[in-house]
Structures are given as C-alpha cells and as structure tokens.
Amino acid sequence: MDTKRLILFLIFSFSILMLWDGWQRESAPPTMGTQNVQTVNPTGKTAQPVAALPHSDAFTLPAGQKIHVKTDMVEAIIDTQGGDLRHLELLHHKATDNKDKNFVLFDDQSLSHLYIAQSGLIGNGLPNHKAAFVTEKSDYSLEQGQDKLEVRLTWKNEAGLQVAKIYTFHRGSYVTDLRYELHNASGQAVDASAYFQIVHDSLSSKGSAMMPTFSGAAYFTEGDKYKKLKFDEMKKSNLSKNATDGWIGMVQHYFASAWILKSGTSREFYTKDLGNNLYSAGEVTSLGSVAPGATSQIDARLFAGPQEQKHLKEVAPGLEYTVDYGWLTVIATPLFWVLTTIQSLVHNWGVAIILLTVLLKLIFFPLSAASYKSMAHMRKVAPRLQQIKERYGDDREKLHKAMMELYKTEKINPMGGCLPILVQIPVFIALYWVLLGSVEMRHAPFILWIKDLSATDPYYVLPILMGLTMIIQSSLNPPPPDPVQAKVMKIMPVAFSVFFFFFPAGLVLYWLVNNILSIAQQWAINRSIEGASKGAKA
Structure with a gap:
C-alpha cells in the first residue's frame, strides 16, 4: 500500500468512525410507549x-404577577399564574453571542423559543399550572x-x-x-x-x-x-x-x-x-x-x-x-479527569489541552514510531516502486507480485503504518467529544486573541497553522506517482483547514499541537532511516 492510499484509508476510517459515533449518540432507539398506565406506589397510593x-387544543401561556428572585447563582422569575418558573438567568455563565449579558436558560418571551x-x-x-396563586411580595433576594x-x-x-x-x-x-x-x-x-x-x-x-x-x-x-x-x-x-x-x-x-x-x-x-x-x-x-x-x-x-x-x-x-460521550464514555471519562487535573495545576484550559496532547503523544510514542518507520521505509523504496509500475504498466497481477517481492526483500509491512494509527483513533475521537461537550471550556480564554476555546478562532490563525502543518506532514511522505493522486494530496490540507475554520478553537489547538509533535517525530525517524541507508551503501 503506497503512502497516498494509506493516508486516504486512514481518513476514510476516521470518517466512518466519526459517523458511526454520531449515529450511535443521536439515533439510539429510545424506550417508547403509548399506553397510559396507572402507577401504584409502595404505600398503595394510586x-x-x-x-x-390539563390539556387544551392550543398551547397558551397566560401571565400573572411576576415574582423576581435573586441568589448568588441565578436570577429567576416565577409567575403567579400557575406558579411556573418562567425565567432563569445564570449569573456565572455569559450569553453565547454577547458576553456582556448573562446566559438565559429558561425564558417565556417567545413561543418559538420557549423553555x-x-x-x-x-x-x-385542585390547582394545576393554569391556576392563579398569590404571594406576599414580588421581590426576593438571598x-x-x-x-x-x-x-x-x-x-x-x-x-x-x-x-x-x-x-x-x-x-x-x-x-x-x-x-x-x-x-x-x-x-x-x-x-x-x-x-x-x-x-x-x-x-x-x-x-x-x-x-x-x-x-x-x-x-x-x-x-x-x-x-x-x-x-x-x-x-x-x-x-x-x-x-x-x-x-x-x-x-x-x-x-x-x-x-x-x-x-x-x-x-x-x-x-x-x-x-x-x-x-x-x-x-x-x-x-x-x-x-x-x-x-x-x-x-x-x-x-x-x-x-x-x-x-x-x-x-x-x-x-x-x-x-454524553456515547460509546466512547469509558475512554472519554478518564481523559476528562486528566484534563481537569492538569487544568487545576496550570489554571489555563488551553495549556491543559497542550499538555494532555503531549501526554497522549508520549503514551502512543511506540505505536507512532512504528507507523512512521513504516512510512519512512515506504518513502525510501518509492522510486523503485515507481520503476516497477512503469515496467509492468496495466498488468495488475505482475505488478502486485513484483511489489510484494520488493516489500519482502526490504522487510516492509505495507500495513505497518496503518494499524498503529487505527489503534489511536478511538482515543482521538473520545478527546474530540470531551473538548466539544465540556461546559468548563465554554468562554475559557487561552492566550492573546483566543478568548473562548469553545468558539471558533476569530482570526482563523489556528486553522491556517494547522493547514500548514498538514502540508509539511504530506511533504515528509513520498509523493504519489500518479499526477491526479498528487493533486489530491495537495488539495487535502486546504480542504481540511476549511473544515477547521468552523471548529471550536480548543479542538483546533489539540489537532495543531498533535500535528507539530507528529512532524517532529516523523522528521527525526526519516533522518535516522535515511542516515542508516547511506551508511549501508557506503
């Protein structure tokens, strides 16, 4: 398997896993029923x-007197009509689009956005949620x-x-x-x-x-x-x-x-x-x-x-x-614990993401090294593979046999670069959901222009840097012999960067750091193998 096919295979595998994970999270069949059954409690009450x-053909929300409540955590409004909790403002969480205002969880101002x-x-x-209650005063404060x-x-x-x-x-x-x-x-x-x-x-x-x-x-x-x-x-x-x-x-x-x-x-x-x-x-x-x-x-x-x-x-x-981390909860939960432990020490979620990425890279270092060594060997024999392809042309049987003989002679496992990476993919997906779903990351600043790790990079600096690292990574691999394939490999980093323009900055930061560490590891292994090859020839 040449480098181009390896990379495409990995991307395809990662995409399938992401789609499967999303389907599992969003489409798991619920336990549903339509029969109304009376419930009997342990004391025999029915x-x-x-x-x-209470039911009506059209939903209505009549208004009564507003009771304002303020604590150290929330500002709430209770309506005397039904005694509903109609408004709940979280004082320690800012609005999504306006950080000068608090986040409103419950609200009754519009039926199209009702909660x-x-x-x-x-x-x-007996009084239901349509009955009128009375209260002694309209303002309460803790x-x-x-x-x-x-x-x-x-x-x-x-x-x-x-x-x-x-x-x-x-x-x-x-x-x-x-x-x-x-x-x-x-x-x-x-x-x-x-x-x-x-x-x-x-x-x-x-x-x-x-x-x-x-x-x-x-x-x-x-x-x-x-x-x-x-x-x-x-x-x-x-x-x-x-x-x-x-x-x-x-x-x-x-x-x-x-x-x-x-x-x-x-x-x-x-x-x-x-x-x-x-x-x-x-x-x-x-x-x-x-x-x-x-x-x-x-x-x-x-x-x-x-x-x-x-x-x-x-x-x-x-x-x-x-x-909800879906089927990867068993991996995501300890990852979140490690991330929060690091954050408690460094007091910066962005730095915690970087350190967690480094830690994961160290844990998977042997697997990554095996993968990059396999890629480096493939890079070394790429010219000879090209000669074989030119020699046998469209004779697929002879071409495959000659390639297998070359791999056997050079002691190369064409799947050696793929399998170690596949083992790591569930961990990457789990960390993806951790960074996406943690409210602790919401409005958490990193450095300079990154004021919110849960929002997109306002100047797209991180996605552009990540695209550059992908271009550098692809240059460390042997270019595909097919011109069309070579063009695809050149376009791929740009296409991926565009997708990451819409991703939260925390996710892009993780991928950027992971790419930089991968480049450093792959470059070192490539130099080592090329040096050993030159020494053998000498």
Whole structure:
C-alpha cells in the first residue's frame, strides 16, 4: 500500500468512525410507549394517569404577577399564574453571542423559543399550572449570611381546599426545591396527584450546521440507564414509563434541566406533543387520598444549570450522563479527569489541552514510531516502486507480485503504518467529544486573541497553522506517482483547514499541537532511516 492510499484509508476510517459515533449518540432507539398506565406506589397510593393532565387544543401561556428572585447563582422569575418558573438567568455563565449579558436558560418571551418549568396538582378542584396563586411580595433576594431563600405561593378555593407551593433556592447551587402542601378543609376526602414538567420548543438550541448538538428530552432510571428522546420521536409517540427512581428533563449543549423525585417514590415519566413545535417532558406521582382536616405534601427538586461534571453526580445519579460521550464514555471519562487535573495545576484550559496532547503523544510514542518507520521505509523504496509500475504498466497481477517481492526483500509491512494509527483513533475521537461537550471550556480564554476555546478562532490563525502543518506532514511522505493522486494530496490540507475554520478553537489547538509533535517525530525517524541507508551503501 503506497503512502497516498494509506493516508486516504486512514481518513476514510476516521470518517466512518466519526459517523458511526454520531449515529450511535443521536439515533439510539429510545424506550417508547403509548399506553397510559396507572402507577401504584409502595404505600398503595394510586396516581392519576397522564391522561388526566390539563390539556387544551392550543398551547397558551397566560401571565400573572411576576415574582423576581435573586441568589448568588441565578436570577429567576416565577409567575403567579400557575406558579411556573418562567425565567432563569445564570449569573456565572455569559450569553453565547454577547458576553456582556448573562446566559438565559429558561425564558417565556417567545413561543418559538420557549423553555419553562411547570408543576401542578391533579384532582377534583385542585390547582394545576393554569391556576392563579398569590404571594406576599414580588421581590426576593438571598442576603449575606443566608444559605437558602424561600418563596411561598398560596391558593385556596371556596370548598375549603388550601395549597401552598413553596420554592426553596440554595446558596451555591443550581438545584431548587419545590414543595406542595395540601390542606383539606372541605369536609370530604380528596384523591390527589402531582405532576412536574418542563416545556421546551423544538427549534432552538440545536447548535450550528457544522457542529450540530443534541437538544431534546432525556430520562434516567437504574434499570434503563440514560435515554435520550428527540423531539421528532416525541411527536410520533408519547412516552409512558413507570419507575421508582431516576429523573426526567431536557438536555441541550452545555446545559440541562431535570425534575427529581425522592428515590422509592413511584412515578410515571411522560412526554407530550403540545403543538406549535412545543413539547413537555415530566413525571406524575400520587399524594394519595387526603382525608378531611388532613394535610399532605410532596417534595421535588429541580436542577437547571450547566453540565459541570464535578457537581452533576452530587445532584442525582445518572445526571452526569447528560454530558454524553456515547460509546466512547469509558475512554472519554478518564481523559476528562486528566484534563481537569492538569487544568487545576496550570489554571489555563488551553495549556491543559497542550499538555494532555503531549501526554497522549508520549503514551502512543511506540505505536507512532512504528507507523512512521513504516512510512519512512515506504518513502525510501518509492522510486523503485515507481520503476516497477512503469515496467509492468496495466498488468495488475505482475505488478502486485513484483511489489510484494520488493516489500519482502526490504522487510516492509505495507500495513505497518496503518494499524498503529487505527489503534489511536478511538482515543482521538473520545478527546474530540470531551473538548466539544465540556461546559468548563465554554468562554475559557487561552492566550492573546483566543478568548473562548469553545468558539471558533476569530482570526482563523489556528486553522491556517494547522493547514500548514498538514502540508509539511504530506511533504515528509513520498509523493504519489500518479499526477491526479498528487493533486489530491495537495488539495487535502486546504480542504481540511476549511473544515477547521468552523471548529471550536480548543479542538483546533489539540489537532495543531498533535500535528507539530507528529512532524517532529516523523522528521527525526526519516533522518535516522535515511542516515542508516547511506551508511549501508557506503
């Protein structure tokens, strides 16, 4: 196998692996169902079915009084109409396109870009997310010395049912507790269930055309593990899944939200197509029968924030899988741990990427050396291969036999340069997903003009340098004898550079450093073999 075919084979193999990995990540079949089944919890309480959830032909979002909440982590707006969490601004993360503003995760300003958290009670006369609540004040702020902030909304009807909906925000946390307290002063028993859902549109948060990312629903149980649900799948069929643990929510690039009930509590996970490109994902559970004069309560937690891996495991089991590395998780997870360990020492993500690349190059040095030695030997015999091709012309059988004899005489394995590199490809793909999916890299500066490693290089310096290194690499290999093949090899570095114009700077930095180290290693091996060959001739 000549050098041109070797390189094309490697590129083809890498592309196939990338496509397969992407297909596995985005197209894995979810566990779906269409039957609504009542859920019975361990205490014998029966939850209302999902069909009992409030529904209307056209999705509407009526507005009431706005309750403003500010903590050290978020600024939130709760609407008294339903007690929905309508707006959530992350104070420690900047907007994607404007670093002078904070990133807004939840928002209700446009139905085409809607993302809110809703909850309510199901039962005769009980308040759902369309009911009107009241509150004592409209502004809440977490003061110095306070560890938590409570926002209390109340509702009651003429029959004597009283409900308190209590949000509790915590210092240093993206988790908000929500409690429903139902007091029955009506004189007759009330069967009650509670639901908690997240509503999201299907048009926003999809990433770019060159770097598409997953946006949709996801849930986790110990039995089924982590499952993703695309909006297209939710449109075709509603989810109905019984469980006693886990969570359900929405996932997008870098950020996630999830409703979490206490483990052991029976619940039914569901998704619904609300129309107008809007979808809900949530869970329903039972409060049981509340006797006259009795009070019942249900607690839930809402996580809404960045996918910071060091905190996700602490919030709920399985939430760390929202940072989805697909089938390469077993490789990507330790790579991310090494990367964060290096960053904790150097305090610069760009420097950490460089040092991790150097470390990986050292680990794979023996494999790379074997590959480059094989390429160097191929480069040495390239003139003789050309003579053989000219001698036998179109006689493929004789040409192949003569080439095999040459390889045998020179003790060259034509696949020797390919196999060592193929072994490394899964590691490269895993690191690719680590750099692409880590919110820790978002808006992380490197040096000089690189202010955000998760964004493209604003002046395209890194992609151009990477293209130059690819040209240098190709010059270290013997030129293909076919003029057409030679032109392809010249165009390839330019074409790859154009693709990297749209890649995050952190990814391009990794490839650039890897190319520079490969050039140095290949150049040294080429000189060594050429020197040995000259010595043998002398």
